[in-house]
Amino acid sequence: MDRKAAGTTAVSTASAPETKEPTYGVNNADQPKLPLRLGFGLLVGPACWMLAYVGVSATLLPAKLQFFAPDQKVALIPLFSTIAMVAATISNIIAGALSDITRTRFGSRTPWIVCASFACAIMFVWLAFSSTWPMLLVTWTLYNVALNCVTAPMIAQLSDRIAPRWRGTISSFWGIGMAIGNYGSGLIAARFIASNDAATTGVLIFAVIAAVGGVISPIIMREPGNKDVVRAKFDHDAIKQYFMFPTRNCRDYYLALAGKMLMVTGQYVIVGYQLYIFSDYMKLDSDAQTAAISTMSLILMITGIVFCVIAGPLSDRFHRIKAPVAITTIMLGVGAFFPFFDAEPWTMFAYALIAGIGMGAYNAVDQALNVAVLPDPKTAAKDLGIINMANTLGQVFGPAIAGLVISTIGYRAMFPVETAICVIGGLLILAVKRVK
Template identity: 55%
Template sequence: MSEESQVQIGITDEQQPKRPIRLGFALVIGPACWLGPYVGVSATLLPAKIGQLAPADKVGLVAAASAIAMTVATIANIIAGAFSDVTRTKHGKRTPWIVINSILSAICMVGLSMAKSVTVLLVIWGVYQAVLNAVVAPMIAQISDRVAPKWRGTISSFYGMGMAFGNYGSGIIASQFIGPSAISTGMQILATFAFVGGLLSAYLAKEPSNLDQPKAKFDAATIKQNFMFPTKGAKDYYLALIGKLMMVTGQYVIVGYQLYIFTDYMKLSKGATSSSIATMSAILMVTGIIFTALAGPIADHMHRLKAPVALTTILLGSRCILPILECQAMDDVRIRGYRRNWNGCLQRG
């Protein structure tokens, strides 16, 4: 087997007899500290900031921010992953990307907190999406790079826990800063999490030098490999892609407007909104972690994936009807907990 082939397959079971627990902890802290600030800002503080700068146009501007995020993130994730694959440094191929872009993402978040116009806010938001995804792609690639097949389930669970803490815990923090004078402070606190978490994750991961690895080419063939969609035997891929797209779109249409749902639709005060978001986030964190842990073994026991995924997707969407029927804050909190139970099952499936 050639040296290049060995690089491609990563670490074997024989080369890694013990669980890489240190890397596991790095992959708890890393996702928690990039996803937490992102969700805290995108779901709560960015809509609050837009509402402060342009209250009459806030609904359309949140949609514009989402479109920018979707477009930039998709492209940046692919490009960052491809470039990190061919990076050769004494700190490895993933660490430089994680460290540099964690710092840049924190700077962008501070810039968001200081923006005085919607135009500046949206431009910085687009740049933030680019540098954030230059953290995300290299970070998750560490699992295939540095974890033997027999430990990947365990380390993926560490990563999932970090995602759960970041995704659901962020609302508890962000909800404390939705007042007009506190939005900037909240963004700056979350920027600190992004900065410290990215550096700490890279330190714990302790990626070795890869200067001894063959230099990989980044040419037209590489670009084609990373950007071309599969055309043969890819039916399940496209079904999963379309299903995931529809599920995530439906979910984040609600998440993106949750602040306005509380303040404009349910007519809650700032204090009641803050309390409701914090309560909702706590419910999501607990139920999300529990059901994410349970769903995998249940699916394995059933020896089926498609049926549970289809069922949970239907249940996930059904909760969207309930706010129309009952316009109360606790109803939304209850719906969110219900949704997270099934979303946890869906993610594991």
Template identity: 55%
Template sequence: MNDAHQVTTSKVNFKSPKVKKQLRVGLAMFIGPIGWLSAYSGVSATLLPAKIGQLIPAHKVATIALFSTVAMIVATIANIVAGAFSDITRSKHGKRTPWIVTNSILSAILLFAFSMANSVPVLLGIWAVYQITLNAIIAPMVAQIADRISPNLRGTVSSFYGVGYAIGNFGSGIIASRFISHVSTGIIVFAFFTLFGCLLSAWLVQEPSNMDSPKKPFNKQTIKENFMFPTANSRDYYLAVGGKFLMMVGQFIIVGYQLYIFTDYMKLNPSQTATSVAIMSTILLVTGILLTALTGPISDHVHRVKFPVAFATILLGVGALFPVFTPSPWTMYAYALISGIGMGAYNAVDQALNIAVLPNPDSAAKDLGFINVAVTVGMIVGPLISGGLISLWGYRIIFPVETLICLIGGIMIMMIKKVK
């Protein structure tokens, strides 16, 4: 029996061996996103734009949009397929660990190759393959919360994941800002983050063998159950997917172009830009960690996950309004403060909400894979939208567009019915 079904009472005995085992999984969920997300976020938000700016400065905005389009297509397919195959994997190391270990190694190798590439076509090819291995880490990793964590601990463990997510997402900006003039070195550093962080996460989980689990025949019914979009009992599920997608689009409308916002919209020199990116990332990191650490346990105590997620999504949009008024660095710091609070609250309970709306626990990784697609594709679509808007109307327009998108996302979350 999975650990997720072994601790179900409202009061948790943290000295219980079963609870300690689940908290060990929580520690793995903390380390895991630091590994994969720090690399993805640090490279995509800062080092990739810097590298492209060095290679083809006259076409950098359009080129980032091209990279985002290719990544979106590849990531959408890879996340779903990897999650579905991990659901039906049988091995002595369980169904998630083989995927996480193998693709962590491949991701690190690809990032190393990416650091050495010096032409846009080669960079684009490596970036596309990297999206495959990256998403083959994400889908199985997140599914471990559904596999191993009982309902009354999911808010707490989700906050573990959320703190790791905040460190990976925002802490990467602090690190990447130090390598704007040494891009290849920075990418190699992030390759080691992926390798060690994800491998350590997989080891901590200590996923048991599932060789005795019934093997599903690979036929039409298996394909329908494990590879297709869920259709039954899925209204709330799709509202959660839609809300998450819009939140990620809104966030990465700014984050995906933050380097160019400082250099082209605010007219900062390279030294000022590096300092500003570091300050912004530090604000996001500190607020994100504090709010994530506080919100998860509170959510478990009051049994509420929907409102914090919806409120946080809207708050992210509110923060985006500041840079509209003046192209000054302080407006991006204000955005970082408000959106960091929102993202912290969001990350703390987001995974608990996702698991609560799953249509079928037996296809958890596949269905969570679709939600993860909302994350990955949102990260990619955001810069794609920014690229189009900037080319047509300049940088100022992207900020109110983020506000509108996040508002709609928050409303969709509030429309979920079966979760408080």
């Protein structure tokens, strides 16, 4: 009897699945070498989804609206941005929270990144062949839902797997990817604005980029599986922790969020209307618009990449994050003053030069600042998703403010408005106390 009981116990113990408690973040001592593989994965990911997103939102979507509803185009841009913002904000927070508690053989973030990237591509194909602006609105909204299911889990890798000593440098990899996507998109999209058929082709190209990036980035990063990690319990406290806005230890967190939101708002005052600035404010023809957008995008991309490469390692070396983020936010506003003085393309190129320097340095350290002010590492994706909401809100508020200013005062007034917004954003970031 005793031997049978012992044998039974042994078999039972051997067959029981092993579980372990989740770990949050990496210590400096556990990561003595720069995790280059992760860095390259966090470069490829944002490069691809930003190429697709900005290429369509800043150029090809306005181009299609110009063909379908030329008399309503200025008013429709804020409408598209507002509805997409509501959907994106909700999906960002939910996707981030759900990825925090996901347990699979591929990890918690990878399944979301891959599946949502393919969903983005499908929405782009649908958008490409939409023939009315209401259908464009539906597909654009669904695309933004899918996109935020990519971004929130992807940026959480910076908190999950990067030690504090390397966050500035790895954040610069993310920033380089953002610069390539943000500004390289214009080089591609500008080639497809001559007609609706051309715009359709451009959107399909970006659909492929979105899908490919959503597969390559996780392959490079090789997230370890976490199927054996203890699952979160869905009780009242868990729902409050994983799905609600943080309420403790969060002063600096909300200052960083507000500063980021104002920076993006200021940026999209111009970016959201760059096609119309060249066409309606500077009176360029179609060929000149293509050349101007390409030149501006090239300036932004080169300066953005160069200063992103420089700023991230310097931030780690001198242990300074807050000041570079604040100063570069203000720089974006300073550059916006040039088009105010003269309605000529060179003023937008001057803006691109200053904004590119500022955005390059900003993108290098912005995510490091965001991780440094997180209230709780257990809910990194959800809380970073909320901060990423600042991107979404800024992309809505910027075009909405610009549309209001253009309709009531005129194009020239939008540039000092951006300056004021960015200066206020920089001052809010300077008020953060937790980091230098």
